[in-house]
Each structure stands twice: as C-alpha cells, then as structure tokens.
Amino acid sequence: MDLAAPALSCLTPALESAGKPSLVGTTRAGLGQMLASIGVPPSEIRMRTAQLWHWIYYRGANSFDEMANVSKVLRAKLDAQFSLARPEVIAEQISSDGTRKWLIRFAPKDGEAKGADVECVYIPESDRGTLCVSSQVGCTLTCSFCHTGTQNLVRNLTTQEIIAQAVVARDRIGDFPGMKVPEDGLMPTEGSRFVSNIVFMGMGEPLYNFDHVRDAVSVLADGEGLSLSKRRITVSTAGVVPQIPALGSEAGAMLAISLHAVRDDLRDKLVPLNKKYPLRALLDACKTYPGASNARRITFEYVMLKGINDTPAEARELVRLLKGIPAKINLIPFNPWPGAPYECSDWERIERFSDIVFNAGYASPVRTPRGRDILAACGQLKSETEKLRARARLASD
Numbered sequence: 001m002d003l004a005a006p007a008l009s010c011l012t013p014a015l016e017s018a019g020k021p022s023l024v025g026t027t028r029a030g031l032g033q034m035l036a037s038i039g040v041p042p043s044e045i046r047m048r049t050a051q052l053w054h055w056i057y058y059r060g061a062n063s064f065d066e067m068a069n070v071s072k073v074l075r076a077k078l079d080a081q082f083s084l085a086r087p088e089v090i091a092e093q094i095s096s097d098g099t100r101k102w103l104i105r106f107a108p109k110d111g112e113a114k115g116a117d118v119e120c121v122y123i124p125e126s127d128r129g130t131l132c133v134s135s136q137v138g139c140t141l142t143c144s145f146c147h148t149g150t151q152n153l154v155r156n157l158t159t160q161e162i163i164a165q166a167v168v169a170r171d172r173i174g175d176f177p178g179m180k181v182p183e184d185g186l187m188p189t190e191g192s193r194f195v196s197n198i199v200f201m202g203m204g205e206p207l208y209n210f211d212h213v214r215d216a217v218s219v220l221a222d223g224e225g226l227s228l229s230k231r232r233i234t235v236s237t238a239g240v241v242p243q244i245p246a247l248g249s250e251a252g253a254m255l256a257i258s259l260h261a262v263r264d265d266l267r268d269k270l271v272p273l274n275k276k277y278p279l280r281a282l283l284d285a286c287k288t289y290p291g292a293s294n295a296r297r298i299t300f301e302y303v304m305l306k307g308i309n310d311t312p313a314e315a316r317e318l319v320r321l322l323k324g325i326p327a328k329i330n331l332i333p334f335n336p337w338p339g340a341p342y343e344c345s346d347w348e349r350i351e352r353f354s355d356i357v358f359n360a361g362y363a364s365p366v367r368t369p370r371g372r373d374i375l376a377a378c379g380q381l382k383s384e385t386e387k388l389r390a391r392a393r394l395a396s397d
C-alpha cells in the first residue's frame, strides 16, 4: 500500500441547530413520541411516523421543506421544535486505498463539559462498502494489541448516536438519492449502494452497550429506511458471554468474536476479559448462537502477532477448538500503532497459518489491511476525546 500522506480536511461543523433535538437517529417509537409532543393526534401518529421515516432514512432529508407529502402546517411545527441535524464532522481523512475515516463529535450530554468524539471508518471495495461504527466512546476493556484499548471509557453511545454515524457516512459518500458522489477516492462500482455492510468493530465493546446496539440494529435493518440486511450487520465482541444469546435472539445480527488466541493463558493477556469468560464458556456460547448456520457463520477474528500466536500448532488448535461451530476465520495482519508492544507476523507465517485453517475446511481470508496510512485499520481507532475515568463499570462488566 502506498503510505502517502493522508488528505485531511477540516469540515464546516455544526449541523447542530440551536438547542432543537434532532430527529436523525431516532427509532420509530421515538419519532411517534416526538410527534405526539407537538400535538399530532394519536390516529395520525403511525402514518406521520412512516412519512418522516421515509424522508429521514430513505431519502436522507436535510430539511423539513423537502418533505413534499407532509403538510406545510406540520412541517412548520416540526421545524419550530426539532431539527434534522447530524452530529458534527470534525475531520475527514481519505487513505490512498480509498478508506475514509471521519472524526465525529456528538453534542455534550448530561452535564458533560464537552462533546464526545468517535471515529467511524468506511472501507470501499469494488462490490461492497463496509462501514465500521463505534458503540462507545473509548472502551473499558484493555486488549493489549488494540490502540482504542489504551483510551478509558468515557461513555456509551446512545441508539441515536450509533445510527447517526451511518447517516453521516451516507451523506459524506453521496449514498442517498440525488446526492453527489465524491470523486476523490475509490467507491464501489458494483451493486446499488455504497454502504452495504455495517460492522460494530469501531471503538468500544458493543455488548456492554447492548440495548442501544440492539435498537440501532433494528433501525439500520428497517426495510423502509436504511434497509440493510441483518446478514450484513455484524457485531463483534471480545467475548461478553452472558449477552451473546440475546444478541442473536433479540438483535438477529451476525456475530464476530475477537478471538486471537487458542489458550487461556495467552488470551488472558491479549484479551483480558478472557479471565472472566474463558475460552470454553465463549465457544459454548458460540455453539448455541441463535440463527448460526452454514449460511450464517460466526466470524472469528485472529490478529497475527509475530512470535506470539502464529505457530502452525496454534493454527491446528484453532481448527480443533472450532469443531462443531459454523465458523469462518479472519486472519488479520497486525496494524502497528505508536507504542504498540507487538509486531505483525511474517508473511510466510501468515500464509502457513492460513493454509492449515483452509485445508481443514474453513474459509480463512487474510484481511488486507486498509487505511493504515490514516490509522483507520483494525485496532487503531482512538479519538482525542478527553480521557475521563469511567465512573462506573457497566452492567455486566
């Protein structure tokens, strides 16, 4: 990959409208409540919600004036009380390989002195576009290979803030009808949409923010709005075992496990959550994951760390451990970040590892590192948000 200096542009901020709550990112129930609060009669709530839903999530409307099938009177009422503001985009970086990273700032909440920053990454390929969203600001976990893990948790993102990342991304890449498509980087050329897949692999542990992630998945997958197939929405966890069944039964999302080691002693170091939920418990939860099948395989992420977890014996043990689980394995060459305690495995090592896994019958793509020049690759996300100590660990921590 060409490691040319990234294009960095500071963008005009502020789609935040003077104190008016935004409807962007709201659930159907939330929209209904907002409509009721401005006097829309109960008998009309459902129909009006459907109209707003279409304009916000299907068309990406930026102003109430665009909503041609909504009466002028209601548009004026909506405009007086609400906005269609997106969170502020502080900066956009475009990698030489077309990967885009946005630093997104959410307005302060609950007495916060300043807004919360998260990063959101778009990875275009010829036949798909994958958006990697964050679920928390920072992270309580401290996976030793992960740059984000060096930032303490600031807070959970709300459902609205998670969905707003997808709306902002689609704005930026012209993925709503009639919007201008950027010409300054690779975009998918096949298929009808630029964001075809969503992965919860940005900042944070999604299953420590379960309710908001579940509700966000339902909005992302709503067929009358953003309309992403649940088969193309993947939630990645470091292994919060008690929440895994609910992810399948309540959200219906695809599951990815940040595995990275085949022995508890090593995984305790790489993914310290393993001390609480060791491999046996994690793999048992995977075996019974609701909806898993050969057509809906669980992804196991395995970062290749030189001299740490990359021997042929470990590849064979990986195959043994995953027996009975409909699985695919993503081998991820380690993406270094400043001060990282690991190096990426040699290429021959990765190929040998991949061959063993492949010969055992598993798809084992080696994920091409993307966006390395803008620190947008896996495990490299870390915003500059003030690092506040988490006041309380979250429910299941």
Ligand code: SF4
Binding pocket: 139, 140, 141, 142, 143, 146, 147, 148, 149, 150, 202, 203, 204, 205, 238, 258, 379
């Ligand atoms: S890999 Fe995920 S869970 Fe682990 S520290 Fe990084 S963001 Fe947190």
